[in-house]
Amino acid sequence: MAGATTGVDEIPAEVRERAATLARELEEHRFRYYVKDSPVVSDGEFDALMRELEAIEEKYPALRTPDSPTQKVGGTYSTDFTSVDHLERLLSLDNAMNEEELDEWDDRLTRELGTGNFHYLCELKIDGLAINLLYENGHLVRALTRGDGRTGEDVTPNIRTIAEIPTRLRDDGGHDIPELVEIRGEVFFPVEKFEELNASLVEARAAVEHENEERRAQGLGPKALPQLPFANPRNAAAGSLRQKDPRVTASRPLHMIVHGIGVRRGFDIDCQSHAYERLHAWGLPTAQHNKVVATIDEVKEFVRYFGEHRNSVEHEIDGIVIKVDEIPIQGRLGSTSKSPRWAIAFKYPPQEVNTKLLDIEVGIGRTGRATPYAVMEPVTVAGSVVARATLHNQQVVKAKGVLIGDTIVLRKAGDVIPEILGPVADLRDGSEREFVMPTECPECGTELRAMKEADIDLRCPNARSCPAQLRERIFYLAGRKAFDIEALGYESAVALTRPDAGPCVLATEADLFALTAEQLRDVQMLRKVNRAGAAEDEKELVPYFWSRAEYDKEGNVKKPSKPKANTDKLIKELEKAKTQPLWRVLTALSIRHVSDTTARAITRDFHDLDRLAAATEEEIAAVDGIGPIIAKSIVEWFAVDWHREIVEKWRAAGVRLAEEGADVEKAPGPLDGLTAVVTGTLTGYTRDSSKEALEQRGAKVTGSVSKKTDFVVVGDNPGSKYDKAVQLGLVILDAEGFAVLLDQGADAARAWAAERADG
DNA sequence: CACCCTCGAGTTCA
DNA sequence: CTCGAGGGTG
Numbered sequence: 001m002a003g004a005t006t007g008v009d010e011i012p013a014e015v016r017e018r019a020a021t022l023a024r025e026l027e028e029h030r031f032r033y034y035v036k037d038s039p040v041v042s043d044g045e046f047d048a049l050m051r052e053l054e055a056i057e058e059k060y061p062a063l064r065t066p067d068s069p070t071q072k073v074g075g076t077y078s079t080d081f082t083s084v085d086h087l088e089r090l091l092s093l094d095n096a097m098n099e100e101e102l103d104e105w106d107d108r109l110t111r112e113l114g115t116g117n118f119h120y121l122c123e124l125k126i127d128g129l130a131i132n133l134l135y136e137n138g139h140l141v142r143a144l145t146r147g148d149g150r151t152g153e154d155v156t157p158n159i160r161t162i163a164e165i166p167t168r169l170r171d172d173g174g175h176d177i178p179e180l181v182e183i184r185g186e187v188f189f190p191v192e193k194f195e196e197l198n199a200s201l202v203e204a205r206a207a208v209e210h211e212n213e214e215r216r217a218q219g220l221g222p223k224a225l226p227q228l229p230f231a232n233p234r235n236a237a238a239g240s241l242r243q244k245d246p247r248v249t250a251s252r253p254l255h256m257i258v259h260g261i262g263v264r265r266g267f268d269i270d271c272q273s274h275a276y277e278r279l280h281a282w283g284l285p286t287a288q289h290n291k292v293v294a295t296i297d298e299v300k301e302f303v304r305y306f307g308e309h310r311n312s313v314e315h316e317i318d319g320i321v322i323k324v325d326e327i328p329i330q331g332r333l334g335s336t337s338k339s340p341r342w343a344i345a346f347k348y349p350p351q352e353v354n355t356k357l358l359d360i361e362v363g364i365g366r367t368g369r370a371t372p373y374a375v376m377e378p379v380t381v382a383g384s385v386v387a388r389a390t391l392h393n394q395q396v397v398k399a400k401g402v403l404i405g406d407t408i409v410l411r412k413a414g415d416v417i418p419e420i421l422g423p424v425a426d427l428r429d430g431s432e433r434e435f436v437m438p439t440e441c442p443e444c445g446t447e448l449r450a451m452k453e454a455d456i457d458l459r460c461p462n463a464r465s466c467p468a469q470l471r472e473r474i475f476y477l478a479g480r481k482a483f484d485i486e487a488l489g490y491e492s493a494v495a496l497t498r499p500d501a502g503p504c505v506l507a508t509e510a511d512l513f514a515l516t517a518e519q520l521r522d523v524q525m526l527r528k529v530n531r532a533g534a535a536e537d538e539k540e541l542v543p544y545f546w547s548r549a550e551y552d553k554e555g556n557v558k559k560p561s562k563p564k565a566n567t568d569k570l571i572k573e574l575e576k577a578k579t580q581p582l583w584r585v586l587t588a589l590s591i592r593h594v595s596d597t598t599a600r601a602i603t604r605d606f607h608d609l610d611r612l613a614a615a616t617e618e619e620i621a622a623v624d625g626i627g628p629i630i631a632k633s634i635v636e637w638f639a640v641d642w643h644r645e646i647v648e649k650w651r652a653a654g655v656r657l658a659e660e661g662a663d664v665e666k667a668p669g670p671l672d673g674l675t676a677v678v679t680g681t682l683t684g685y686t687r688d689s690s691k692e693a694l695e696q697r698g699a700k701v702t703g704s705v706s707k708k709t710d711f712v713v714v715g716d717n718p719g720s721k722y723d724k725a726v727q728l729g730l731v732i733l734d735a736e737g738f739a740v741l742l743d744q745g746a747d748a749a750r751a752w753a754a755e756r757a758d759g
Numbered sequence: 760c761a762c763c764c765t766c767g768a769g770t771t772c773a
Numbered sequence: 774c775t776c777g778a779g780g781g782t783g
Contacts, residue, residue: 392776625781626780629778
């Protein structure tokens with residue numbers, strides 16, 4: 001390893017060059033981030049570059065010049081506002097990227113301080129804009145942005161527009177207002193309001209675009225366009241605070257939360273956490289989620305908890321800040337030139353990344369709806385590699401402002417579904433092109449059209465023979481909500497409906513129950529060639545439901561082709577599906593607006609599919625939960641010839657189209673009239689079996705939490721529903737409480753929950 | 760008519 | 774999980 005004595009000359013040229021490139025790039029990004037509020041790389045990428053440079057400098061300290069980006073605390077500042085020196089330099093925090101690094105930090109502290117002599121204060125690290133407020137004798141005299149840590153910008157007039165930041169500290173009666181105190185905090189834009197703001201920005205922009213068109217027609221010059229939507233809430237916060245006109249800032253829903261105290265005179269405190277309480281009493285906004293703990297294990301628990309609930313807080317979180325709570329100990333530990341030794345920031349993996357939008361393609365769904373989706377350069381976000389994301393419809397594509405070829409900002413909404421936030425307009429090179437919605441169905445060529453005048457969605461009207469729609473319908477009718485045919489998954493649905501390989505055995509779903517093993521013999525599927533020397537993308541047609549026959553040298557059959565195990569299973573399951581309850585049959589028909597829940601409601605009143613087919617709109621709309629629109633949709637469905645043919649062929653194949661014993665009144669259950677929601681996974685139950693257990697006892701199980709919900713059953717890894725349930729003060733049951741509810745009834749479960757809350 | 764609740768539809772990856 | 778829209782209620 002090269003020692004500290006290594007001169008610059010001895011460092012390999014490529015290392016020097018790499019370091020210089022990194023320094024240049026980091027400077028550029030920093031400039032864009034702080035001055036222009038328009039970063040072209042995500043935080044994650046910026047951190048990665050910074051870490052690489054740090055690693056090089058660690059190895060070759062000679063490269064660590066005072067002007068290296070690694071030696072600067074924050075960023076630089078915009079020249080539009082007056083620069084003012086901070087009273088005291090604002091330091092940044094060391095980062096921990098994983099739990100090991102937290103342990104290392106904890107080891108250092110316990111070595112120096114001894115075990116059990118101090119506490120940790122855990123705070124959410126808000127992804128916003130750091131601000132430093134100066135109060136003299138309780139009056140807000142100045143508000144500076146963080147800037148480079150030494151000098152910030154004076155944004156006092158704009159800060160004054162934030163309602164929750166007091167311009168005078170409230171005298172709480174118990175404690176004297178200090179002569180001077182610096183309050184540090186984070187200004188943020190609530191995630192919930194962010195979409196709203198962007199929508200209005202898009203609208204304003206569209207209006208000016210429209211106006212410019214008219215002006216051009218009149219030979220006038222164009223007006224300047226209003227700004228593009230913000231890529232994320234943090235940029236929205238920065239952009240809103242940096243308005244030259246404070247009235248614009250005032251119109252934005254900015255908030256602030258205090259996270260530190262700087263220079264102070266006449267303000268003595270023993271603990272950081274107590275200081276926050278005092279500040280709260282003086283009227284300053286403090287955090288709801290802070291926690292003081294004794295051990296690093298509890299810190300990790302806090303870190304893990306909010307890692308899973310990042311989205312249930314009103315602001316974005318990019319990490320957790322952990323501080324030694326006792327102020328005297330903070331003083332004892334001191335700081336390096338860059339950061340205090342008594343605090344560390346645990347950084348979550350970035351939820352937002354940049355990638356390239358390669359193309360926008362259009363998919364056709366079960367109901368014929370044409371949905372544009374993004375095809376992207378594969379990229380890892382929140383733990384998985386993502387290459388596609390839905391764009392919902394043309395309007396959304398337009399609203400997001402993305403062009404094909406753009407670098408885009410991608411994130412996981414609710415940590416699952418990839419969502420495109422918007423383009424990085426500054427990285428455009430002119431080769432990007434606008435997405436044009438196709439006029440024809442990409443699968444069958446039929447002209448797409450809006451079903452109603454005002455509809456945004458375009459649909460392929462060729463419901464009967466569009467291969468995409470047939471394939472999706474087959475897949476759906478085999479699903480959990482319909483016939484529940486395990487052996488018929490997506491792949492099989494594709495094989496059964498291929499129009500381009502061999503005979504298509506299913507012209508529509510009418511023929512499904514007449515399928516025989518014999519018919520399936522010739523069904524083929526396009527598969528990657530699995531043979532030495534085959535090209536990577538070489539494909540061939542292979543039988544899908546039957547095994548391939550083997551021949552000897554003379555060309556005689558050595559092993560005949562025969563149905564695969566899964567094929568026998570399919571035939572058996574089709575047989576079983578014929579006696580499924582009526583609501584499943586009704587769901588399987590893919591009637592618009594009729595899915596499992598609605599189908600169940602209908603079959604409570606109509607025990608016979610023929611009676612439903614013969615019913616009028618009024619009769620159907622009389623069913624509880626069914627209105628005129630769904631009723632009309634049903635009547636219209638049965639009026640189509642090939643739809644009725646599906647019913648007739650199914651009937652001929654032996655599918656049961658009436659509810660047996662339906663006239664028997666359902667016995668009253670112990671949980672009649674109660675509504676429950678299940679969230680997360682319960683040990684010993686699947687999603688469906690827990691639901692079934694409740695329904696069997698007469699309870700109604702819904703998908704969303706509201707004040708009408710009587711019980712919320714929470715398993716492991718609960719989602720946002722749990723948070724909402726807490727918010728609404730509902731009765732929450734875990735696996736144990738769930739057992740009480742099932743075995744002993746509602747009152748016992750309520751008692752159980754109440755007792756749990758007290759203990 | 761204005762709410763609030765629910766349902767349907769489309770969706771990604773391993 | 775999220776969106777939009779249908780249905781019911783005050």
